[in-house]
Amino acid sequence: MASAKSDRLGLYISIPFCRSKCTYCNFASGVYPASEHAHYIERLLEDLKRAGTWAAEMGVELPRTVDTVYLGGGTPSLLEPELIAQLFAAIRAEFEIENTTEITVECAPGQLPDETIGALVCAGVNRVSLGVQSFVNREAQVSGRLHNRRMVLDDLRRLRAAGIANLNIDLIAGLAGQTFASWDESLAVLIETGVPHASVYMLEVDEDSRLGRELLGNGKRYHAELVPTDDAIAQMYETAIERLEKAGLRQYEISNFARNDFQSQHNMRYWERRPYLGLGLDASSALRAKDATSKPARKSELRYILRSKTVEDLKDYLSGPQPAEIAWLSPERQQEEAWFLGLRLNRGVQLAALKREFGDDAISRALKVVERLVKSDLVVSDGKTVRLTARGRMVSNDVFQEFLFAADHSTALEEMAAN
16 A cells, blocks of 8 residues: 555545435445434444554554545435434544645535535535536436436535535436437536536446446436447547646546546545545445554565455344454555556556655556556556557456456455364
8 A cells, every 4th residue: 555645534425325226236235214214323422432442453454544535326315304414423532633634525416405505614625526427318218317417506505605615516428318419418508617627427337237237238217328329438538638627627637537636535535545434324444554463474564455345245244243254465556556556547547656655666567567558558658657548448358357366356345264
């Protein structure tokens, strides 16, 4: 794990509640009775109180000072104001929140009462991410969203009036019924809002979402037949890069664009491999091991752990603390992450930093991969930095696979520790 700013912690809190389940969603979230909200917060408060004990038992560092907090889901803003207040009071009781801490909450447009905005402000929230996905009302409706364009614009106005100006808007390229003209319309409205940050995702097709299953099975219930082709989606993504750049929203990561000084500090923590603790349903953590004596002897060369909650069922989570899946990442695994997470950033991977962390010999194999990818016009390198090309970003997952050096090429989360 990179050492920069390692004395600070990022905190991710999963809130899995939604008013409706979007057709494209593959997250561990769903439509649950509002009566479950208070019980869920009670469980979160237990996990917050247990975090220090758990870290000590695992032999990992858990910095007390938190410089980023992120409430995701799900729709965290569905929580009643008093539950929001309880949660943030508990966070402050267990951790030190700085005046400069970036505190982000994901919100669904059209589901943000004035009372909730007031509770967010009182809790110290200074950044809001709105899951708009499309400014074209019909596209949003078909995707399972409950808002229209007017609602989004009204939410932006009220958030700014309340003093929250650090705002993000999510868009998805590839929604059912989307055309080049409607995509241009969504981009134009996003730019007109003047938000300082935007996230643009290409539709993912997998069996973990209703739309993905339908696409794979050639169904029609969720309008899979209206989903644009892969080539069309790629063209929409390229158009977004060009238009947002001209509007001052510069791409700094594969899916993220920001005006100067408005990059998502919490997400940067993931890509820079800095410590974070995840709490709640299906949340993950990456924390540094304290020292060699704190780790299992047979794994004395390993330097930090990756913890991921495997419980995706709300009833299981609410039943009480669940054992976490633990993966101890070897230096080899850490170098893999350094490459595929670093390459997500437009600034790329700094070779001097990798050599300091892993040694010249350790990265020699990766440099041979870089040479091959340069010839394929997937990355560029000046001997100091390695970055994805525009072509490389379009097939980034294939590029990242080239930097998986372990014999079985399984992911870190698949090689769970036996103990």
